[in-house]
Amino acid sequence: MPATQPFILNKTNSIANQFLAELRDESIQQDKFRFRQNQERLGGILAYEISKTLAYTETEVQTPLGIATVNMPANEPVIATIMRAGLPFHQGFINFFDRAPSAFVTAFRKVKKNGDFTIQLNHISSPDLSGRVLIICDTMLATGQSLILVCKELMALYDIKTVHIAAVISSTVGIEHVRANLPKARIWTCAVDDEMTSKAYIVPGLGDAGDLAFGEKA
Template identity: 50%
Template sequence: MKVINFSESNSLYNNFLAQLRDLKVQQDRMRFRRNLERLGEINAYELSKVLDYKSEDIYSPLGVAPSNLVAEHPVIATILRAGLPLHQGFLNYFDSADNCFISAYRKHTTADEFEVEVEYMSSPSLEGKTVVLTDPMLASGMSMVLAYKALLRKGKPKHVHVSCVIASAEGVEYVKRNLPENTTIWVGAIDDEMTAQSYIVPGLGDAGDLAFGSKED
């Protein structure tokens, strides 16, 4: 399974990610959402390089321009709610893509223990499709694996691209163990630590709350 870590090379991705982590910048909720969207756009552009292409003649007013075009846009799947701005970034570039939305949440049994439950999914058929599964934070990896298993109800994808902004090293290893080999992980940074409550350190905090406001459990 291939892991592509944007922090291992120099690009504007690192600037926007640094702003997402910054306590002062995080006070601007709209800017936080926009930076997530920007990272989705950058990821979409880089991911587009590994898709299948087809040759097509485009007719301009003055002639014919042979063009190499994406053969089929991927299905963009997102774990609600934190993934919505990242999802929008992908959709800005894959503007004719079909979409899938998955509701997953932490059901706490104690203060430090929880189970992840998938409650709802809206999706087209995924049989033989390329799927981009987005969630800003890949902590324990449980939500991502359960989301993938939920996707299988709609068919077996030919390839899955997992897109995260920040992951824990433990979460990446969990996904590598539990998702098939035809999976690519795209991540902005991999942090080494994770708390007992499965929050990534240094991470950036709760992406959903920072994007959309705090919630009651």
């Protein structure tokens, strides 16, 4: 089964371009609240776009003047994120999917002396994902290694119905790596950059999203 094409938000002009530009702007980045808020806004916009793909059922709602018929989500998705950088982006998703349960993953880069690194999973806290739609949101999709590792770990534990991977900024290499290893997953991103540094930072990217949102690590 061929992998689906990624959804790239900034291919269509919208107010989201302003939020993305502010995230990238090194002077505006000094305001941590604004940095987190712009991630949250973009998370909400992608949540709205993903919501168009979900299953819906017809429901009747009693108003003060009569009955309205509306299509409501048949089931809430599960919203997952990789801590800590993805937390503000995750908040944007649960602002929209406000009845959805969440899953959290802790992972880190184990760096070797030569600069190479591997991704190590520490802990997964998740509801039962069997038969559920899973949305994994992380600010940066760089190499794609961590997202692939997390997805495969969760897919080994649960029979997941559909997997959506959402990122603010993705690298071209990362997207292709995810599509090759998780062809059934759908990728949603606000922008795609072509380059990465030797330390796997996306260029032009926006820098270290975790540090910019929550302060530098010791």
